[in-house]
Amino acid sequence: MATYKEIFGKKVQYLSSDPPASAGEGQVWYNSTSDTFKTSLMTAAWASAPVAPTPKRSGGSAGTQTANVIWGGQTPPGNPITNITAEYNGSAWTTSGTYGASVYGLCGFGTQTAAIGQGGHPGGGPTAFEYNGASWAATPGVNTACSTAGGAGTTAAGLKFGGATIPFASTINASEEWTGTAWTTSPGNLNTGRGYVSGFGTQTAALGAGGYTSPPTVRHTSTETYDGLTWTASTALPIGRMQGAASGTQTAAFYYGGSTIPTSTAGDGQTWDGLAWTTSPASLGTPRRNLGGSPAGTSTVALATCGTDASPTDVTNTEEFTNVETVATITTS
């Protein structure tokens, strides 16, 4: 029988302790302490987390997996529209200062302590509000009133793009930059105007993915990057998707959940490496659309909050995603 060295050209390393998981991917070694063969694997999975205080869909969201904030949205029964804000700290939810309007389908970006919310149905119009971790304050309005726009950046340098008119009659391809004190129209327009587009990154290095136009109803595969001046079409999503959640940057993003065809309520996620999309092996425990994300998070550590399941019931479910390298013991089973 051939030996490992004859096949691979090297001996199996003989180590008394495991190397860091990040250094061991693709390697095999023998751990002399545990008398086992080891390797390092990327493992992606979603886990359940404490449920949010109120079921809702199409609210705004900002922050990371462990410092997140959601606001606005529709809540059952009868789908009243809410202005409730709730914060998640990685272990529990607490309610916070109410949003400046009762709206859904709004644009959100920033962090848990410094976020922007903009527009939304039915009365969001051009309004925008800034959150400081405790309360929302009105800011100057945008130049083009909209709902369901994508967002990126911070309260000092933000970006909103795309979206739809209110009511949803036509889509918008314009972009506006938030300077911290005012909204200015960018010379760059999306190549494909669309609502429910998801945004990632910063004001000068943004990514817009997916989205929706109607009629006829189309879930878009479009992926576009923004450099502060222009939008450039990039590698398309494998299937059209809208109303998904966002986490990460222009060069390392995770786009998950949402609505696709033929699965109207998606549980899968797509990972973006700056060049192409790859389907994640992990899927949400509860597939859903119109969910909240972690726009200030990463492509490997993300949060899914609330949303609408397939029935369609608005849910309080929270799930935490991690895609980390872990040391694994090789067994024969």
Place this chain on the structure above:
Amino acid sequence: MALFIYGTATNYGKNFFTHEDRRNFFLRGYPAEVWVVGNNEKGALWLAEKNGVEKTKAEAQALVTAEIEAGKAAWDALSDEDQKRRSRPGDVTIP
């Protein structure tokens, strides 16, 4: 042997399912608190530990379908304006 176990259980949040659970067995939630779980020892143990009520596939599908049908009826009763804002639920078939 069947690929999946079917049951109902209430998602109470933290640790209802863990990253390790998701790596150990198939798990997917459906309307009406229906869960489809990989048919192995760890999957069966998970459903039992969550006070789950095991169902046959037909029973689980019936629960999901009833929830979907209720959702369709609710959508049909919406105004034209509201119907434009949200899509009518589609049929869901559990694996």
